[in-house]
Amino acid sequence: MNKIYYVYILLCADNSYYIGVTNNIPRRLDEHSNGLDKSGYTVNRQPINLVYSEMFQYIDKAIAREKQLKGWSRKKKEALINNNLGSLKDLSKKSFD
Numbered sequence: 272m273n274k275i276y277y278v279y280i281l282l283c284a285d286n287s288y289y290i291g292v293t294n295n296i297p298r299r300l301d302e303h304s305n306g307l308d309k310s311g312y313t314v315n316r317q318p319i320n321l322v323y324s325e326m327f328q329y330i331d332k333a334i335a336r337e338k339q340l341k342g343w344s345r346k347k348k349e350a351l352i353n354n355n356l357g358s359l360k361d362l363s364k365k366s367f368d
Contacts, residue, residue: 276333278340280323280352283316288348290340292333296324323352 281289293299306314327333350359
């Protein structure tokens with residue numbers, strides 16, 4: 272049986288975004304919400320809210336996507352979160368101008 276992996280975006284209380292990878296979104300959200308990693312990014316940015324996720328069959332693809340999204344501008348991340356594909360394409364073009 273193959274695992275499914277997820278790249279997810281959290282909106283934190285300070286209005287920042289956190290991007291991560293997991294094979295179990297409910298468990299990972301619980302870990303973030305309960306501050307299990309005391310040095311983690313989200314521990315002092317509660318509450319958090321899941322605003323986006325994508326599924327992947329292979330962990331290497333999920334990790335590559337996580338890295339890609341972490342490199343995006345805030346506006347580009349928000350276009351993805353809001354499923355605004357037209358805006359996402361425009362923002363991508365502008366990054367090469």
